[in-house]
Amino acid sequence: MNILKSAKFIEKRGLEVVIVLALVVLALAGLVFYVYAWRAVNAMESSGVIGIGVREKILDEVAKDLSDRAAHLEKLKVSPLLLRNIFR
Numbered sequence: 001m002n003i004l005k006s007a008k009f010i011e012k013r014g015l016e017v018v019i020v021l022a023l024v025v026l027a028l029a030g031l032v033f034y035v036y037a038w039r040a041v042n043a044m045e046s047s048g049v050i051g052i053g054v055r056e057k058i059l060d061e062v063a064k065d066l067s068d069r070a071a072h073l074e075k076l077k078v079s080p081l082l083l084r085n086i087f088r
Contacts, residue, residue: 010017
């Protein structure tokens with residue numbers, strides 16, 4: 001009998017039930033997003049990262065890595081490729 005009562009209630013107020021459930025789901029999703037976003041902001045603040053200086057440092061590291069790789073590739077072009085070197 002309990003199922004019939006709840007079915008009649010949903011039949012009468014179905015749109016209201018759907019809207020309330022949708023609002024509850026949106027509120028829960030917003031709360032979860034807010035908590036994780038807040039943690040991410042706090043983690044970034046506590047890491048000591050300062051905007052432009054970090055970007056410059058990363059760009060310098062990338063440029064150094066690219067120049068190292070280019071030098072390594074030039075070394076490969078100069079040295080002959082031997083069969084025994086392939087399996088080292």
